[in-house]
Amino acid sequence: MTDSSQKPLLAVKDLAVEYEAGGGLPWKRRVSRAIDGVSFEIFSGETLGLVGESGSGKSTTGRAILRLSPAAAGSIDFDGTEVTEMGRHTPLSYRRHVQAIFQDPSSSLNPRHVVGRCVDDTLRTHGVADPTERRSRAMEVFNQVGLSTDHMNRFPAELSGGQQQRVAIARALVLRPKLVVCDEAVSALDLSTQGQIINLLADLQKATGVSYLFIAHDLGIVRHISDRIAVMQRGRLVEVGDAEEVFTHPRHTYTRKLLGATPASKPEGREERRARRAAFRQIHEAETALA
Helix, strand or coil: CCCCCCCCCEEEEEEEEEEEECCCCHHHCEEEEEEEEEEEEECCCCEEEEECCCCCCHHHHHHHHCCCCCCCEEEEEECCEEHHHCCCCCCHHHHHHEEEECCCHHHHCCCCCCHHHHHHHHHHHCCCCCHHHHHHHHHHHHHHCCCCHHHHCCCHHHCCHHHHHHHHHHHHHCCCCCEEEEECCCCCCCHHHHHHHHHHHHHHHHHHCCEEEEEECCHHHHHCCCCEEEEEECCEEEEEEEHHHHHHCCCCHHHHHHHHHCCCCCCCCHHHHHHHHHHHHHHHHHHHHHC
16 A cells, blocks of 8 residues: 655646637637546556546546646646646756656657667757767667667667567666656557566566556556556546555446456566565655755
């Protein structure tokens, strides 16, 4: 269970995001809320799984945290900074600490550039001017995600879908972020590759203490990486709880519906993850106190 005495890395409270519907005619336009009243927390070294059917508001929630969709109401506190008050332009410091991994990595990889360049460009954008340092950090992160320096010199079309997703993970982690929003990060991959990527993300979390908001429509996938699970229906959270508690004693009828086609196997290593998460929280608290 979550220790309420610890300060969360991310605290979302009563978040709402609006969109216009009704077509191009002004008198037909109406404002609707894609999500409303959404509240949850994520702690250092923790994975919160956000699940729900297509159109439930999961990705909209992630986009609001990433500042890709504006918040109409509520607050997003990241490590003591109110995200909704940052103004029109997002500070590079926030981009550095909060990264994203999306469903289709090929859409964000320039087909004309070798994939190593996308990592190099990320470092350059965030002020790493020394090309030797950029090369060293790129090689390090490619090794972390199970790719070689040879892969750095390949074009996206020369890589498999799983390898492209590993490049996307490398690009997200090269900045050493505190939080990564994984939006359907494995949904487009085959089952075998899904398992490889989930295990990779778990290993990287173990090594670095990064936190994940893991967005998916499949509870079975989320169960294998999440410490806690939040269930979303029609733009609202209907249940939030410890991952195993949600699976073994679901409180909401919608959660029970989602569980209908979910494998019953219990993931191993959850207690180890809890102990590790507690250690990362202590480190985060100490760093916050020093700051």
